[in-house]
Amino acid sequence: MQYKNTTKSMSQIAEELGVATILEGSVRRGGNRVRITAQLIDARTDKHIWANSYDRDLDDIFAIQTDVAIKIAAALEASLTPEEKKRINEKPTDNLEAYDYYLRGNEYMARDFQSSSFTLAIQMYEQAIELDRNFANAYSRLSFAHSQMYWFYHDRTEERLRRSKKALDRALIINPDLPEVHAAFGWYYYHGYLEYENALMEFQKAIDLGLNNSLLNLGIASVYRRQGKMEEAIVYFLKAEELDPRSTDAYFNTAETYMLLRQYDEAVKHLNKAISLAPDQMFSYNIKLYLYLQKDADLKKARSVLAQATKNVISESDIFFVLMNYTINIFERNYEDALYSWSKGDEDAIDGQFNYTHHYHIKASIYGYLKNPELEKTYYDSALTVYKRMIEENPKDSRLHSSIGLVYAGLGNKEEAIRAGKKGAELLPISKEAWRGAIRVRDLAHIYAVVGEFDLALDEIELLLSVPSTLSENILRLHPKWDPLRKHPRFIALLKD
Missing domain, CATH: 3.40.50.10070 (TolB, N-terminal domain)
Structure with a gap:
């Protein structure tokens, strides 16, 4: 419309x-x-x-x-x-009411990556299936919605994956030659298990059966990106844009991939398109703000992105809007403002596929920058309690091991900090997942820097600068978390180069 x-x-x-x-x-x-x-x-x-x-x-x-x-x-x-x-x-269903629910589900799926949207989509698909038990397309999309819930860390349980597979199995019985079924299988293998070859095989089956839409090409591109095949990923992301020129998701993902390749001008161009399509979606502004810091260390331009976002934001408690305010204040070293910015949000944590950082941890870091050791320790102790409990419940969550490692480092427990940081990187290495794996390496480098293992930190930083990642020399120049390395000869030489 x-x-x-x-x-x-x-x-x-x-x-x-x-x-x-x-x-x-x-x-x-x-x-x-x-x-x-x-x-x-x-x-x-x-x-x-x-x-x-x-x-x-x-x-x-x-x-x-x-x-x-x-x-x-x-x-x-x-x-x-x-x-x-x-x-x-082909007629997808004989029940028009079921088809209406199906279309509503698709609309919710296209809105954003939030749990609330996926949950509503699932409800719509289930209503469609209730009206037509042989609606294979609805089962396929239901499976995809469950896979998305798992991938974006809204529900990382085996039960969620079981529900995704159950819907797929039913769709396969109804119509084994429906390409959307195989496309959904591709997302299931990719999002559920990082089984890239199985995912690509299912996506190819969907193509062979006549499907060639934007979402399918997004899936193929995303798999290549996680494999570290960024140039191949770009080809399919651009194709996704071509097939659906109104897809914010396509432009946003293309921009993110150019960002990882450090082709910042191209990234900005595609982000501008994403913003023009959905000016009220804050996640595009959030990436654009960070891009200007990566590209030119330009705090003024970053501020201008925040000003643009402020004109269009629906709710100032939007997590991405809060993150923008918090991020720019940290980079500008306005730590009291950063503390205030974070308090404006409703979330208990930064909780996404890349990181889990509890608000106790965030406050501890800020009080550390403010040279307030008493409050810093108080909040680190509270964060430690939270992370220990969460790791007991989710021992394979690489994000949590990296986060507790950073907390141990903040508390001066060098041995436990390094052990946890290494554990996070081992659970999700770059060889297994190129993008999130690089985040785990970045966290390990940060841990090494905090505990005084400067050469080990620089080894990891040099690795990150040699592969696609969100780290750049300008981020190293600006962000206060790298301050412990400022006087090290290797760090000075790295930034001079």
């Missing part, structure tokens, strides 16, 4: 979407009747290539959809493959 009631010309819309033709139409519903008008327009000349109207019972909606697709393909003189013809003629 991006262009509903727009004043933009067809040529402007076509340029934004990167297309030569545009399908324009309207839908009017009255009781069980629906009237649809559709026209295909050449955006360069503003001339109609094809037009038609349909006045049918609502039950014929899928037949109308099929007819429109076939007529448009003919008007464009496009030849359809047998797989494409089969997909066009």
